[in-house]
Amino acid sequence: xxxxxxxxxxxxxxxxxxxxxxxxxxxxxxxxxxxxxxxxxxxxxxxxxxxxxxxxxxxxxxxxxxxxxxxxxxxxxxxxxxxxxxxxxxxxxxxxxxxxxxxxxxxxxxxxxxxxxxxxxxxxxxxxxxxxxxxxxxxxxxxxxxxxxxxxxxxxxxxxxxxxxxxxxxxxxxxxxxxxxxxx
Numbered sequence: 001x002x003x004x005x006x007x008x009x010x011x012x013x014x015x016x017x018x019x020x021x022x023x024x025x026x027x028x029x030x031x032x033x034x035x036x037x038x039x040x041x042x043x044x045x046x047x048x049x050x051x052x053x054x055x056x057x058x059x060x061x062x063x064x065x066x067x068x069x070x071x072x073x074x075x076x077x078x079x080x081x082x083x084x085x086x087x088x089x090x091x092x093x094x095x096x097x098x099x100x101x102x103x104x105x106x107x108x109x110x111x112x113x114x115x116x117x118x119x120x121x122x123x124x125x126x127x128x129x130x131x132x133x134x135x136x137x138x139x140x141x142x143x144x145x146x147x148x149x150x151x152x153x154x155x156x157x158x159x160x161x162x163x164x165x166x167x168x169x170x171x172x173x174x175x176x177x178x179x180x181x182x183x184x
Contacts, residue, residue, distance in 0.1 A: 024064040026178050029095050029102055030056045036071055040078065049085040053093040061095045061102045063175040069149045076142035077106040077171050084110030084169065102177050107162070107170040118159040122147045
């Protein structure tokens with residue numbers, strides 16, 4: 001736990017500086033998510049939670065970015081979605097082009113996020129966990145790191161309202177499409 005906390009603090013401190021120097025290259029979000037999900041499956045990191053991914057066609061959800069940093073964003077989002085899900089719960093991932101952006105949504109069936117906490121959860125060291133969960137399991141840095149990386153890619157990340165009657169949280173990331181800037 002202490003190693004993870006130290007790594008997360010170090011990562012949070014480095015992200016801005018490294019993104020400023022990074023050379024962005026085309027990243028197929030669908031392909032990257034496929035690889036991330038395969039690695040999670042191999043490590044048995046989904047804790048009995050089912051993950052459904054509506055994969056876009058090859059190349060239609062391509063952004064300019066740092067592949068490793070973007071993978072960290074979605075790894076953090078998946079870790080959160082899985083950790084708030086119940087056994088046999090479902091996490092849904094959608095990646096789709098929308099005008100000049102690629103929209104990625106990660107939805108779970110957990111307790112959801114209160115409206116008054118939807119901005120706070122992106123602050124460093126903020127963790128809104130159930131009282132019965134063991135202290136120290138999460139650093140409260142995952143979403144802060146994710147927001148920093150997304151903003152460094154000129155994108156946005158926010159919590160969406162789920163349709164009436166649906167439980168859980170939906171995190172949406174919007175990134176500029178690579179071809180919208182004439183880069184592909």
